[in-house]
Amino acid sequence: MITNQLNSTVFWNITKYLSRETDYIAWYPMFKALEYLSNIFLFREQIYLNIKSLRMEAAKWACNLDDRICIKAAQNNLNRHLADPEKNTLLPWWKEWTYCQGLKLLNYSLSNSLNEDSHLCRVYRLEKEKFETKILKYLSCPEDSQFIKAALNPIKNDSITSIMFLEDFSDKDYINYFLFTIAKHARNPVVLDIILEKLENIRPRQVSEHVTFTVIINHVYSVEQLIKISKLAESYRHMTNLPIYIYISQHISNIQNKIRRRIFEIKCQQNYFQNFVEYQ
Structure with a gap:
């Protein structure tokens, strides 16, 4: 076929x-x-x-x-594990599925999720004690757009709640959390709008615009989204001082080339999908 x-x-x-x-x-x-x-x-x-x-x-x-039955099963599995981690241990090959899918649809504000008894906080403590680096990947799994909007805030002492209020959450942790989150959720139109609108406030200074745009471009799946990204990238040309204008313009040109290639990939995949489902 x-x-x-x-x-x-x-x-x-x-x-x-x-x-x-x-x-x-x-x-x-x-x-x-x-x-x-x-x-x-x-x-x-x-x-x-x-x-x-x-x-x-x-x-x-x-x-x-x-599939909601599957996600509910993951949530139940996570509840049992958090109730008694020693008795209800997670096999290594089930851990990511249980943590990520178990946290996926929890609908909570970030401030509530940072309470000591919240699922997110307990998962964080459990994995932090074991020096598990994948914990940052698990924390990026919740899909609620308002949660993501509040969590993507790198300023610890800001009045806006941030994921960085988690105990021992470092600047380096936020960098990885930021990249995991935009990679996982950029294809969601609501979340993408939040990311693009707040980009200069939420982007860690250690992560360049070029890297940030590249991650976003590689994880969106519609031409409309790419056009939005292209417009934002183009606006950067007019926000720089003359001495570094040529340098910035070169980077923006590279970003625009990546966008054009991604649009071509998407159109090819869409055509493939149409051929795949068409009855001959």
């Missing part, structure tokens, strides 16, 4: 059978197909997959596709 030698309806009809299948051997080729198609799922097309018999990979894909 990928090479246009088979009608796509045949493939999709075969996948319907998997809802009745419990054998991992039958599911394994579908996992490989999902990996091949993973970029497509990030577009804002409506894609419906019925994934049952959840084990490791099935759970990962179901949650990545925002």
Whole structure:
């Protein structure tokens, strides 16, 4: 089917059978197909997959596709673990799934989440004690746009609540948290608007504009979003002093080239997606 030698309806009809299948051997080729198609799922097309018999990979894909049953299972698993971490330990290969998906849909203000008994604070303390660097990746998993807006604030003593109020949260931690967060959520139009509007306030000084724009560009999946990014980048030309104008212009030209390449990639992927689902 990928090479246009088979009608796509045949493939999709075969996948319907998997809802009745419990054998991992039958599911394994579908996992490989999902990996091949993973970029497509990030577009804002409506894609419906019925994934049952959840084990490791099935759970990962179901949650990545925002299956609410899967995410609820992760939340329940996280609740049990936090209630008694010694008794309800997490196997290493389930840890990221449990933490990230368990925190994903929690709808809370940042100020409440920084309370000692909050899920986010307890996850942070547990992993910080073990010197786990992935903790910053877990903290970037909540998807609530207002939470992200409040968390992306590098000034510890600001009146606005910041993720940096977590105990022992360093400037270096914020840099990594910032990059993880914009990479994970830039494709969300609401969050992207927040990032672009507040960029100069939330961007750590140690992270250049060029690096920041590159991360954002690589993690958005629509032409409309890229046009917004292009306009903001272009505005930087008029915000600099003459002595460094040429230097800044060169960087902005590089950013605009990256945007054009990304637009080309997106259009190719969209055309591929259309060919993939079209009945011949």
